[in-house]
Amino acid sequence: xxxxxxxxxxxxxxxxxxxxxxxxxxxxxxxxxxxxxxxxxxxxxxxxxxxxxxxxxxxxxxxxxxxxxxxxxxxxxxxxxxxxxxxxxxxxxxxxxxxxxxxxxxxxxxx
Amino acid sequence: xxxxxxxxxxxxxxxxxxxxxxxxxxxxxxxxxxxxxxxxxxxxxxxxxxxxxxxxxxxxxxxxxxxxxxxxxxxxxxxxxxxxxxxxxxxxxxxxxxxxxxxxxxxxxxxxxxxx
Numbered sequence: 001x002x003x004x005x006x007x008x009x010x011x012x013x014x015x016x017x018x019x020x021x022x023x024x025x026x027x028x029x030x031x032x033x034x035x036x037x038x039x040x041x042x043x044x045x046x047x048x049x050x051x052x053x054x055x056x057x058x059x060x061x062x063x064x065x066x067x068x069x070x071x072x073x074x075x076x077x078x079x080x081x082x083x084x085x086x087x088x089x090x091x092x093x094x095x096x097x098x099x100x101x102x103x104x105x106x107x108x109x110x111x
Numbered sequence: 112x113x114x115x116x117x118x119x120x121x122x123x124x125x126x127x128x129x130x131x132x133x134x135x136x137x138x139x140x141x142x143x144x145x146x147x148x149x150x151x152x153x154x155x156x157x158x159x160x161x162x163x164x165x166x167x168x169x170x171x172x173x174x175x176x177x178x179x180x181x182x183x184x185x186x187x188x189x190x191x192x193x194x195x196x197x198x199x200x201x202x203x204x205x206x207x208x209x210x211x212x213x214x215x216x217x218x219x220x221x222x223x224x225x226x227x
Contacts (some may be wrong), residue, residue: 026180042201042218101153
């Protein structure tokens with residue numbers, strides 16, 4: 001069943017604003033991943049996190065692997081219209097074989 | 112061009128009529144996987160394969176079968192589809208690293224299946 005709780009479910013923001021979304025779980029994960037999905041396409045990997053406490057940036061995106069290994073957040077700074085889409089967190093447990101996805105955060109950016 | 116392809120992209124069928132959704136990747140990836148995406152539930156893993164002839168159940172395998180006879184292909188088989196299998200399906204592939212860390216998982220464009 002669903003193991004990752006992602007919030008918020010949706011966001012409506014103004015262009016230029018910063019955005020934050022997070023993912024929590026009752027289970028420990030060894031890897032946290034953040035994906036973006038554009039309409040009609042498959043998810044695309046944005047950031048991968050491999051160590052507890054790790055903070056990684058990819059342009060205007062920053063993600064952190066929680067110290068407890070049970071959570072992660074993604075920040076987007078200075079949002080632009082092309083940031084619109086659905087963002088998913090995903091985690092892998094110790095065996096590195098199965099992936100678990102959050103339910104997604106739908107981001108809307110007003111120009 | 113490195114890619115994951117799925118066919119068909121859209122399919123409407125009836126309950127009980129066997130169907131196969133094909134998935135192919137041209138990146139020589141060992142790891143391949145199938146997901147279904149439903150509103151409010153995100154992506155849920157159906158089956159995955161670590162390499163040829165090695166497959167295992169994901170989170171929601173009931174009602175599905177897979178095979179991995181060749182490295183590049185990983186078809187998803189619904190022997191007797193039911194309406195609750197109406198969903199958006201994604202195939203994905205990635206390299207498997209011996210270190211265990213995940214390599215980038217490339218997703219196909221998706222197959223929208225409707226079972227009447």
